[in-house]
Amino acid sequence: MVIPRIKERSARYFRETVNNRRHLHQYPELSFQEAKTAEFIAAKLTEYGISFTPNVAGHGIVAVIEGQNPTDKCIALRADIDALPLNEHTHLPYSSAHNGVMHACGHDAHTAMLLTAARILFEMKNHFNGTIKLIFQHAEEKLPGGALGMLAAGVLENPAVSCMIGLHVLPELESGKAGFRPGPFMASGDEINIRVHGKGGHAAMPDQINDTVLIASQIVVGLQQVVSRMAPPLVPTVLSFGRLIADGAHNVIPNEVLIQGTFRTFDENWRKKGKELIVNIAQQTAAAAGAIAEVTIDSGYPVLINDPHTTTIATSAAAEFLGNENIVILDQRMTTEDFAWYSQKVPACFIRLGTGNASKGITAGLHTPTFDIDENSLETGSGLLAWIALKQLDN
Numbered sequence: 001m002v003i004p005r006i007k008e009r010s011a012r013y014f015r016e017t018v019n020n021r022r023h024l025h026q027y028p029e030l031s032f033q034e035a036k037t038a039e040f041i042a043a044k045l046t047e048y049g050i051s052f053t054p055n056v057a058g059h060g061i062v063a064v065i066e067g068q069n070p071t072d073k074c075i076a077l078r079a080d081i082d083a084l085p086l087n088e089h090t091h092l093p094y095s096s097a098h099n100g101v102m103h104a105c106g107h108d109a110h111t112a113m114l115l116t117a118a119r120i121l122f123e124m125k126n127h128f129n130g131t132i133k134l135i136f137q138h139a140e141e142k143l144p145g146g147a148l149g150m151l152a153a154g155v156l157e158n159p160a161v162s163c164m165i166g167l168h169v170l171p172e173l174e175s176g177k178a179g180f181r182p183g184p185f186m187a188s189g190d191e192i193n194i195r196v197h198g199k200g201g202h203a204a205m206p207d208q209i210n211d212t213v214l215i216a217s218q219i220v221v222g223l224q225q226v227v228s229r230m231a232p233p234l235v236p237t238v239l240s241f242g243r244l245i246a247d248g249a250h251n252v253i254p255n256e257v258l259i260q261g262t263f264r265t266f267d268e269n270w271r272k273k274g275k276e277l278i279v280n281i282a283q284q285t286a287a288a289a290g291a292i293a294e295v296t297i298d299s300g301y302p303v304l305i306n307d308p309h310t311t312t313i314a315t316s317a318a319a320e321f322l323g324n325e326n327i328v329i330l331d332q333r334m335t336t337e338d339f340a341w342y343s344q345k346v347p348a349c350f351i352r353l354g355t356g357n358a359s360k361g362i363t364a365g366l367h368t369p370t371f372d373i374d375e376n377s378l379e380t381g382s383g384l385l386a387w388i389a390l391k392q393l394d395n
Helices: 002-012 014-026 035-048 107-123 146-152 212-222 225-230 268-288 308-322 376-394
Strands: 052-056 060-066 074-080 131-137 163-174 178-180 183-186 190-197 237-245 256-265 292-299 304-306 327-329 348-356
Touching: 002 014, 002 107, 002 308, 002 376, 014 035, 014 107, 014 376, 035 052, 035 060, 035 107, 060 107, 060 146, 074 107, 074 376, 107 131, 107 163, 107 376, 131 146, 163 178, 163 308, 163 376, 178 308, 190 212, 190 268, 212 237, 212 256, 212 268, 225 237, 225 268, 237 268, 256 268, 268 292, 304 308, 304 348, 308 327, 308 348, 308 376, 348 376
Parallel strands: 074 131, 074 163, 163 348, 178 327
Antiparallel strands: 052 060, 060 131, 178 348, 183 304, 190 256, 190 292, 237 256
C-alpha cells in the first residue's frame, strides 16, 4: 500500500511541484551566488513543517526528517540548486528573468522534486524507521564544487549517512523512465591550462622569433598521444581542447598563447599519471622550440561510482514503482558531476530521470539555450525519490 500512497501524494502535489520548478527556473542564480534560491527552499521547508539548517558551507541547506526509531539508519537525498551562465532561448512564459543565467541543466527540476519528496516523506514519518537527510547543494557547476564544502561541514555526520541517492534529469531518456548503472558511472574531470611563452614579433621574420602559435599547435597535436598511445586501452579517456587564444594579427606572432582543455577518465591511478604526462609533453615540446610552457591543471571532480548494492536496491525499487519496462541500464558517461565526491565517501547511487518528450518537441540537450523538460516527469521523480529512500531504509 505504500506505493499507491506515495503516488497519490505526488499527484496531489504535482501542480505545486510545477510551480516551484517554474519559479526557480525564472529566477536562476549562478554557482556560489544562490542566496535567493536558498531563501525560496527554506521558505518551502518551513511551510511543510520540516526542520533544516541553512547556510551550510555557503548557500547549502540540510533538512532532516526523523521517522520512528530515528537512530536505526540514515539515508541522504541530494539535489543541486545552481544554474549556468547561458542566455535562454526557450521563449517560455517562465523563461529566465536574469540575463545570461539559465537553468539549462535541470537543477530547478531537481530542487522542486526533492522538495515534494521531502513533503511526502515528512507526512509518512510515522510509517518508517530511521532518518532521511535532504541535502540541497549549491555550486555543482563550478570548481571546486559545493559538495566539498558541504562534506567539510559534516553533512554526512550527526547522524552518519549509510547511503546517498542523487537524481539528475536526462533529456535523451523518455519521460516516465529511469536509468541506472552500477559501478563507475561518470568520469573524473580536470581543467587543463597551458600558457606558451616565447619571443613574438613580425610574422615575416620567423627566424628571429619563437613561433608561439606553431608551438601551441604542436602541443595540442602532441598531447593526443596521451589518449592514443599512453592510456590503458580498456580505460575510457578523453583529452579535448576547446580554447586556443593567440592574440596576434595577420602579420604578428604574439609573445604568449593560451590553450585550455579538459582531461577525463575512469581510473584514479591513470588520472594522476595522465596529468603528469600532459605537463611533461607540453613543457618538453615548448622547450625543444626554445619556448616555455607553463602548465596549470585544476583538479576537478573524481570518478562517480554507483555502489553496486545500493544501486541494485534502487533499481529494484524503481522497477516496482515505474514498471520493468521503464527501467533502462545506462552506458558510462564522460560527463562529470560533483555528486562523485559523496560517492567516494559513502555507498551512493546516482539516477538519471527521463525528461524528454519528442511528441511535445522537448528534445534539446543539457547545457543548451533551448533546454526544457516534460513537466510530467516532476511527478514521476518526486514519488520515485520518496519510494527509493524508504526502500534503502528497509535494507
